[in-house]
Amino acid sequence: MRTASPAAMAIVKATAPALEKHGLAITTAMYARLFENADIAAMFDRAAQESGEQPKRLAAAILAYAKNIDKLANLGPAVARMVARHIETGVKADHYPYVANALLPAIRDVLGAEAATDEVLAAWGEAYWMLADMLIAAESQAYAEAEAA
Template sequence: QPRRLAGTILAYAKNIDHLENLGAAVTKMVRRHVETGVKAEHYPYVAEALLPAIRDVVGAEVATDDVLAAWGEAYWMLADILIAAEAE
């Protein structure tokens, strides 16, 4: 799960300037989250696990505090999109 989560955030970060490329993936995630009962209040728990997972995957020399802060910001941007879509 940590690699999957980190991979998802990496794909999101790579397309941050072209969010239209992620439409199908976001739709799939929303559907899966709704089916499995993911709620808005779960996202902070994921955020707590995310940064250590990223550091584990890419290594501490690459995942500096500044890099992790940027990844955390990207996570919350995506989380806000998902939360809004899941509420619909």
């Protein structure tokens, strides 16, 4: 399982104020990119997208992650809810690169290249894959337990 370096964690924590201010714009831009893939778009609740509920939930989750990246135990209940929702909707490990490829450019699109430098995006890439690996492992275990039941 990948981990984010201390330097990456510090950068991610330092971006929390920008996420607080621009998180909804980032997640809205991310979903626009993600939904260019019709198969991925079909996995999502369209009503939650159109109402803005899903982008708001994701923006809040990303902000919580940024603020707690060095205290991941604080995120346990939120991670458990994400895993359960991902199991319900059929998220698999091979979906995570699509999200990374939509999220990281969305951060740059919204914040601009001066704020979302290569260093910032690299830190968020490390942070994304650290969380993705945790989710993938938990989801894999949940899928295995469901098959065994």
